[in-house]
Amino acid sequence: MLLKPDCLRLGLTGPVESAVAAAGLRIDCRHAVELFPADVRHLWSEYDDRGHPLATSFLDRYLTGGPSEVLLVSGPDAFEAARRVKRQIRSEHAAGPFANVVHGAERRGELARQANHLLGRCDHCAEPFVSDEPALNPARPPGIDFREHFDVAALVDEVWPLTQGVPADPGPVRLDDDATDTAVYLGPDRAHTLDSTVTALWFALPGVTPRQAVLLAMHAGFSGGTPIAVGGRRALRRCLRTLHEHGIRNCGKGPCPPVRPG
Numbered sequence: 001m002l003l004k005p006d007c008l009r010l011g012l013t014g015p016v017e018s019a020v021a022a023a024g025l026r027i028d029c030r031h032a033v034e035l036f037p038a039d040v041r042h043l044w045s046e047y048d049d050r051g052h053p054l055a056t057s058f059l060d061r062y063l064t065g066g067p068s069e070v071l072l073v074s075g076p077d078a079f080e081a082a083r084r085v086k087r088q089i090r091s092e093h094a095a096g097p098f099a100n101v102v103h104g105a106e107r108r109g110e111l112a113r114q115a116n117h118l119l120g121r122c123d124h125c126a127e128p129f130v131s132d133e134p135a136l137n138p139a140r141p142p143g144i145d146f147r148e149h150f151d152v153a154a155l156v157d158e159v160w161p162l163t164q165g166v167p168a169d170p171g172p173v174r175l176d177d178d179a180t181d182t183a184v185y186l187g188p189d190r191a192h193t194l195d196s197t198v199t200a201l202w203f204a205l206p207g208v209t210p211r212q213a214v215l216l217a218m219h220a221g222f223s224g225g226t227p228i229a230v231g232g233r234r235a236l237r238r239c240l241r242t243l244h245e246h247g248i249r250n251c252g253k254g255p256c257p258p259v260r261p262g
């Protein structure tokens with residue numbers, strides 16, 4: 001299990017140890033580690049800089065620049081038990097889409113790759129992990145390379161505080177001056193990534209700012225349905241068609257949200 005920098009900073013090591021013990025697991029050894037961007041790309045092989053510049057930048061922002069700790073745990077059914085510990089800690093302490101405090105592998109092949117990268121630091125964790133599953137996680141849906149369009153790391157720094165807890169809702173984009181009582185809504189979609197969703201919004205919402213597109217994508221993941229566009233019927237129809245062309249399925253029309261003061 002990987003205790004991410006926030007886990008240490010927020011003093012959550014004790015709750016993790018309690019959850020590990022309650023799951024019938026034993027801590028065989030533990031090591032302080034500091035993650036760098038190259039580690040992030042090795043550990044989360046489903047993302048790469050070119051297709052997922054947003055996801056990798058958010059992971060860099062969250063995981064690098066502070067100490068983490070890796071725990072080797074063992075016990076009955078340790079793989080499944082460690083996943084339950086992860087889910088429990090996240091449900092109690094996670095603070096946002098990327099700020100999820102602890103990591104544990106979801107697949108045994110992933111565990112082998114990550115453990116062999118992070119462990120092997122003492123006699124207790126010297127033995128290599130082996131798995132007959134593929135070591136690499138399958139690539140997740142990519143988006144366009146936003147590094148060609150704006151300073152991705154600077155944007156992530158700017159929006160990071162707004163993505164903690166429930167991500168801030170920046171409000172819908174006004175596509176034109178035609179007033180209707182209808183808005184286009186975007187809902188959560190686990191088949192997509194932040195990068196593939198923001199890419200769809202980038203093309204479906206002409207004039208959207210990077211900040212607004214990222215916040216709309218993240219808020220939609222939490223809200224169940226976020227109004228992303230208002231305007232005339234033709235513009236809204238074009239918006240929905242573009243979303244569909246980018247494989248976005250969980251979207252549709254709904255009542256226009258009340259205009260917010262300011």
Ligand SMILES: [Zn+2]
Binds near residue numbers: 121122123125
């Ligand atoms: Zn060790």
